[in-house]
Amino acid sequence: MVDVMINKYLETQLALAKQRQEIKNTNVDSVSEKSLKAANKIAKKQEKICKNLKEEDKTIDKVLTKQSCPSDLTDDEEYLPPCKVDEYDHIIEMPSTSQKQKINNKIIDDGDKKSYNERIESWKNNLKAAKEGDYNITYSSADIQYVLDGSMDTEENHQLQNGLCVPNYIWKQLYKYQRTGVKWLWELHQVESGGLLGDEMGLGKTVQVIAFLAGLSKTDSGSWGGLGPCIILSPATVIYQWVSHFHYWYPQIRVAVLHHSGSHAGSHHKLIRDMHSSHGILLVTYAGIVKYIKDLLSRKWHYIILDEGHKIRNPDTQVSKMVKRFETPHKLLITGSPMQNSLQELWSLFDFMRPGLLGTHAAFMEHFAVPITQGGYANASEFQEATALEIAKALKNLITPYMLRRTKTEVQDHIHLPEKNEQVLFCSLTQEQKDLYMGYLMSSTIRSILDKESKHGEPMRARILVALSTLRKICNHPDIYLYEAYEETDDINEKTFGNWKRSGKMSVVHSLLKIWLKQGHRALIFTQSRAMLCILEQHLQNHNFKYLRMDGSVNVGVRQNLIKTYNENPEYLVFLATTRVGGLGVNLTGADRVIIYDPDWNPATDNQAKERAWRIGQERNVTVYRLLSAGTIEEKIYQRQIFKNFLSNKILIDPNQKNVLTTSNLQSLFTLENLNCDGDTETTALFKHTKVNINGNKKDKNDLSKGMSYSKKKIEAMKRRAREISKQIKKYAEVGSSTSKDPRQAYKEKRDLMLNPPPKEDEPEINIVNNEITNVPFEHALSELDIVYQHTKKDYENNLIKEALSSATEIQENSDEKETVEQNVVAENPPSDSVSIENDLPTKKERKKRHSSPDPKIDNLVAIKKAKIEKTKKDVKLGDDDYVLSKLFAKSAVKNALHHDGVVGLAEKEKRHRIKEDAIKAAKKAIRAIKFSS
Numbered sequence: 001m002v003d004v005m006i007n008k009y010l011e012t013q014l015a016l017a018k019q020r021q022e023i024k025n026t027n028v029d030s031v032s033e034k035s036l037k038a039a040n041k042i043a044k045k046q047e048k049i050c051k052n053l054k055e056e057d058k059t060i061d062k063v064l065t066k067q068s069c070p071s072d073l074t075d076d077e078e079y080l081p082p083c084k085v086d087e088y089d090h091i092i093e094m095p096s097t098s099q100k101q102k103i104n105n106k107i108i109d110d111g112d113k114k115s116y117n118e119r120i121e122s123w124k125n126n127l128k129a130a131k132e133g134d135y136n137i138t139y140s141s142a143d144i145q146y147v148l149d150g151s152m153d154t155e156e157n158h159q160l161q162n163g164l165c166v167p168n169y170i171w172k173q174l175y176k177y178q179r180t181g182v183k184w185l186w187e188l189h190q191v192e193s194g195g196l197l198g199d200e201m202g203l204g205k206t207v208q209v210i211a212f213l214a215g216l217s218k219t220d221s222g223s224w225g226g227l228g229p230c231i232i233l234s235p236a237t238v239i240y241q242w243v244s245h246f247h248y249w250y251p252q253i254r255v256a257v258l259h260h261s262g263s264h265a266g267s268h269h270k271l272i273r274d275m276h277s278s279h280g281i282l283l284v285t286y287a288g289i290v291k292y293i294k295d296l297l298s299r300k301w302h303y304i305i306l307d308e309g310h311k312i313r314n315p316d317t318q319v320s321k322m323v324k325r326f327e328t329p330h331k332l333l334i335t336g337s338p339m340q341n342s343l344q345e346l347w348s349l350f351d352f353m354r355p356g357l358l359g360t361h362a363a364f365m366e367h368f369a370v371p372i373t374q375g376g377y378a379n380a381s382e383f384q385e386a387t388a389l390e391i392a393k394a395l396k397n398l399i400t401p402y403m404l405r406r407t408k409t410e411v412q413d414h415i416h417l418p419e420k421n422e423q424v425l426f427c428s429l430t431q432e433q434k435d436l437y438m439g440y441l442m443s444s445t446i447r448s449i450l451d452k453e454s455k456h457g458e459p460m461r462a463r464i465l466v467a468l469s470t471l472r473k474i475c476n477h478p479d480i481y482l483y484e485a486y487e488e489t490d491d492i493n494e495k496t497f498g499n500w501k502r503s504g505k506m507s508v509v510h511s512l513l514k515i516w517l518k519q520g521h522r523a524l525i526f527t528q529s530r531a532m533l534c535i536l537e538q539h540l541q542n543h544n545f546k547y548l549r550m551d552g553s554v555n556v557g558v559r560q561n562l563i564k565t566y567n568e569n570p571e572y573l574v575f576l577a578t579t580r581v582g583g584l585g586v587n588l589t590g591a592d593r594v595i596i597y598d599p600d601w602n603p604a605t606d607n608q609a610k611e612r613a614w615r616i617g618q619e620r621n622v623t624v625y626r627l628l629s630a631g632t633i634e635e636k637i638y639q640r641q642i643f644k645n646f647l648s649n650k651i652l653i654d655p656n657q658k659n660v661l662t663t664s665n666l667q668s669l670f671t672l673e674n675l676n677c678d679g680d681t682e683t684t685a686l687f688k689h690t691k692v693n694i695n696g697n698k699k700d701k702n703d704l705s706k707g708m709s710y711s712k713k714k715i716e717a718m719k720r721r722a723r724e725i726s727k728q729i730k731k732y733a734e735v736g737s738s739t740s741k742d743p744r745q746a747y748k749e750k751r752d753l754m755l756n757p758p759p760k761e762d763e764p765e766i767n768i769v770n771n772e773i774t775n776v777p778f779e780h781a782l783s784e785l786d787i788v789y790q791h792t793k794k795d796y797e798n799n800l801i802k803e804a805l806s807s808a809t810e811i812q813e814n815s816d817e818k819e820t821v822e823q824n825v826v827a828e829n830p831p832s833d834s835v836s837i838e839n840d841l842p843t844k845k846e847r848k849k850r851h852s853s854p855d856p857k858i859d860n861l862v863a864i865k866k867a868k869i870e871k872t873k874k875d876v877k878l879g880d881d882d883y884v885l886s887k888l889f890a891k892s893a894v895k896n897a898l899h900h901d902g903v904v905g906l907a908e909k910e911k912r913h914r915i916k917e918d919a920i921k922a923a924k925k926a927i928r929a930i931k932f933s934s
C-alpha cells in the first residue's frame with residue numbers, strides 16, 4: 001500500500017516538476033522586448049532608490065528591520081502604512097481623475113461654545129415638541145426617538161448594581177450583550193482598572209462606551225462627582241462619527257474636536273482648557289496627540305479612551321509611548337482587531353490599560369511570545385506544540401478579566417444580521433501582465449536579491465520590499481508599473497491609460513459592477529494604493545458608474561458627510577476608498593457588496609475593511625470578494641494572512657488552533673506559479689475543501705483533464721520513470737531498515753531520494769520540494785515581519801498522495817469526458833478581452849425585469865446553468881452570488897474561488913497530539929517569570 005502511494009506521489013511530483021520546467025523554459029523565451037525594456041528601466045530606478053535610502057535615510061533599514069512595522073505619524077493620515085517601501089505608489093503622481101463630490105451638510109462639533117448652546121437649545125425644543133405630540137422634529141436623537149415611540153420620561157434612569165444610573169432611553173435600546181458590556185465597564189471602573197473592549201467590528205462598541213459615559217455623568221460618585229473630562233483618541237476618518245454618535249445618544253454632553261477641521265475659534269490651549277473645565281469629551285486624532293501632548297498632559301483627565309486602539313500595537317512608536325504617560329487608571333481601549341501580527345502587539349495594548357499585567361516586554365517576549373509562535377509552526381515539535389498550547393491557555397486566562405470580546409456569531413441571536421458570503425477569487429493575469437511580471441522577475445533587481453548580492457551595501461530588506469511592491473503593482477494594473485518606468489518620457493498613452501481589459505482583476509471588477517448594477521446591489525471597493533484608486537476612479541467615470549471616493553486627500557471634516565451621503569443616497573453604486581482611510585471604523589451599510597481589490601500584508605486591515613458593510617444596520621445579505629491574482633505574490637500575501645489569523649485566534653478564541661502553513665522562502669515569492677495538474681493554484685490546492693464549486697463534481701474532474709497538459713503517452717512515460725525511482729527507493733529503504741534506522745530518518749532519506757533522484761542525462765535536475773540548494777532562507781532576509789507562510793512539505797505530500805491515489809481513475813474518466821465539458825470554470829491563458837460582457841446598459845425597465853427574474857439567462861453558460869438551477873432550489877438566498885460567480889468563471893476571468901471563512905477556520909478542525917505534563921510545567925514557569933519580571 002505504501003509503495004502504491006509513493007508511486008502515485010512520485011508520479012505527481014514528476015509531472016509537476018516537468019510542467020514547471022517547461023513553463024520556465026517557455027517563459028524565458030516568450031518575454032517580450034517591451035517587458036524587458038520596462039524591467040530594465042525600473043531596475044535602474046530602484047537601484048537608485050535603494051541607494052538613496054541608504055544615503056538619505058540612515059534609519060530606513062533600522063525601521064524596516066523592526067519586528068513589527070513602525071507607526072510614525074503624518075499630519076493627515078495619522079499613520080504611515082506599515083512598510084514605507086510598500087507604499088512607493090504614493091511617489092507616483094498619477095494623472096488626476098478626481099471630480100468634485102456633492103455631499104450633505106457638514107457635521108459640526110461643540111468646540112465653539114455658541115454653536116454648542118444653539119444645538120442644545122434646538123435639542124431641548126425638539127424634545128419638548130415631541131413630548132407635546134408635535135412630529136415636526138428637526139433634531140435626531142435617541143431620547144426624542146424614545147418619546148416618539150411612546151415613552152414620556154426621558155429623565156428616568158436604569159440603576160445597575162453599585163449605583164451606575166444609565167438613562168433609561170439608552171438602556172432600553174441596547175442589545176443584551178451591549179448591556180453586559182456596560183456592566184463590565186462599570187465593574188472595571190469600580191476597581192479602578194483599564195480594559196479592552198474588543199467586540200467584533202460593527203457590534204456597537206461606540207454605543208456601549210457612550211452609554212457607560214452617560215451613566216457615569218448621571219451617577220454622583222468618585223472624585224469627579226460623576227463624569228470628569230475625557231479624551232477620546234480616534235482615527236481622523238471616524239472622529240466626526242463619534243461626534244454624531246454622541247449627539248444622537250447623549251445630546252447634552254459637549255463634544256469637541258481638537259483638529260483644524262473642528263469648530264473652535266481660539267487657540268487649542270483655550271479649547272483644551274474649556275473642555276476640561278466643562279467636563280466635556282475632547283476628541284483627538286492620533287496625529288493630534290503628538291502635536292498637543294504637552295497641553296494634554298498638563299491636566300488630569302478622568303478617562304482616556306483609544307478608539308481603534310490597535311494603533312498603539314507597536315510599543316516603540318511615539319504615540320504608544322505618549323498615551324502611556326497619562327496618569328489616570330481609567331484607560332479604555334476599543335478595537336475590533338486586538339491582535340493583528342504578533343503577540344508583542346497584545347503586550348503593547350495591555351501595557352497601556354493594565355501596565356504590568358503581562359510583565360516587562362523582554363520577559364513577555366521570551367516566556368510567552370516566542371514559545372507560542374514557535375509552537376504554531378506546522379513543523380514544530382510535539383513538545384513545542386504542547387507548550388505553546390499551555391502557554392496560550394495561561395495567557396488567555398490572564399487577560400480574560402480585562403478584555404471583553406464577542407463575535408457576531410455569538411450574538412447573532414440578538415442582532416439578527418443578514419447572511420454574509422465571503423469568497424476569495426483567484427483571477428488570471430492578462431497576457432500583458434504575465435509578460436511584465438516575468439520580465440520583472442528576470443530583472444537585475446530580482447537576480448541580485450536571489451543571489452543575495454548587496455549592491456552598494458544598500459539594505460537587502462528594503463530591496464526585497466521594493467521588489468515585492470513592484471510585483472503587486474503589476475498585479476493591480478500594468479499601467480501603474482509602466483508609468484513608473486516611463487514617467488519622464490512621453491511613452492504614456494493617456495487614452496489607453498488604465499484600460500480595464502489590460503488587468504485581470506480589473507476585468508473582474510468591471511464584470512461585477514455591471515452585474516450588480518443590474519441586480520440592484522451597491523458596492524464598496526477598497527484598494528491599498530492611491531494609484532490604483534485613480535485608475536479605478538477613471539474607470540467608474542468612463543462607464544458612468546456613480547460613485548463617491550474617499551482617501552487621505554479628502555478633508556477630515558467632510559469624510560463623515562461623504563459616508564452619510566453614500567448611505568442615504570442609493571443612486572451611488574460605488575464607494576471607492578483606500579483600505580487604510582475608508583476601511584477603519586466607519587459605517588457603510590448602504591453597500592451590500594464589498595471588493596477587496598488587493599490584499600494587505602496585515603489580515604486585520606482587510607478584515608476591518610470588509611466589516612464596513614456587514615454590521616448592525618445592514619438589512620441585505622452581504623457578499624465580500626477578495627481578489628487575488630492567481631500564482632502571484634498576492635497569493636503569498638494571502639497565505640501569510642491566514643497564518644496571522646491563526647496566531648490571533650489562538651490567543652483570542654481557541655488555544656488549540658493548529659497552523660497548516662509553514663515558513664516559505666525567498667525564491668517562492670519571486671515566481672509566477674501556474675495552475676497545478678488539478679487546475680488549482682497553490683492556495684486552492686491547499687484549501688481544496690473550501691473551494692467554491694458551483695458546477696458540482698464535474699468541475700474538479702474537468703479541471704484535472706484540462707490542467708494536465710500531458711498526453712496519455714507522456715503520462716505513461718512519467719509513470720514508468722516514477723516506477724524506476726520507486727524501485728531505487730525500495731532498495732534504499734531495505735538497506736536502511738537492515739541497519740535499523742530511526743523510521744523518521746529513513747522516511748526523510750527516502751523522500752529526499754525521491755525528490756532528488758540521481759540525474760539522468762536527458763532529465764533536467766529539478767527539485768520542487770526540497771529547495772535547500774537553491775533557496776535563501778527567507779526568514780533571514782525579512783525576519784518575522786515578512787515571513788510568508790506556505791503549506792508544509794508534509795501537508796503537501798499528503799495532499800499529493802491523496803490526489804494521486806484517485807488520479808489514475810480520474811484521468812481515465814476525464815479523458816472520456818473531456819469533450820463533453822468543453823466549457824468550464826477554469827481556463828488557462830484567457831484572451832485579455834475575454835471578460836468583456838454586453839456593453840449596453842439596460843433600461844430601467846429591463847433592469848427591473850432582470851433583477852426580479854429568479855433565474856436569469858446567461859450567454860455561454862450551458863454547463864453552469866444546470867448547477868445554478870439546482871442551487872437556486874436549495875438556497876435562494878445566495879442565488880445572486882452563484883449567478884455572479886458562474887458568469888465570472890464562464891468568462892475565464894476567475895480561475896478559482898475559495899470560501900474565506902472555511903480557509904481561516906481550517907485549523908479548528910485539526911486535532912493535536914500533546915505532551916501535556918511537560919508543557920504545563922513550561923507554562924507555569926512562564927507565568928512565574930512574567931510575575932517576577934513585573
Ligand SMILES: Nc1ncnc2c1ncn2[C@@H]1O[C@H](COP(=O)(O)OP(=O)(O)OP(=O)(O)O)[C@@H](O)[C@H]1O
Pocket residue numbers: 173174175178199200201202203204205206207335336584585586587611615616617
Ligand atoms: N443598540 C443599538 N441600537 C441601534 N443601533 C445600534 C445599536 N448599537 C449599535 N448600533 C449601530 O450599529 C452601527 C455600528 O456601531 P459602532 O460603530 O459603534 O460599531 P463598532 O463596534 O464601534 O465598529 P468598528 O469596530 O467597526 O468601529 C452604528 O451605526 C450604530 O449606530
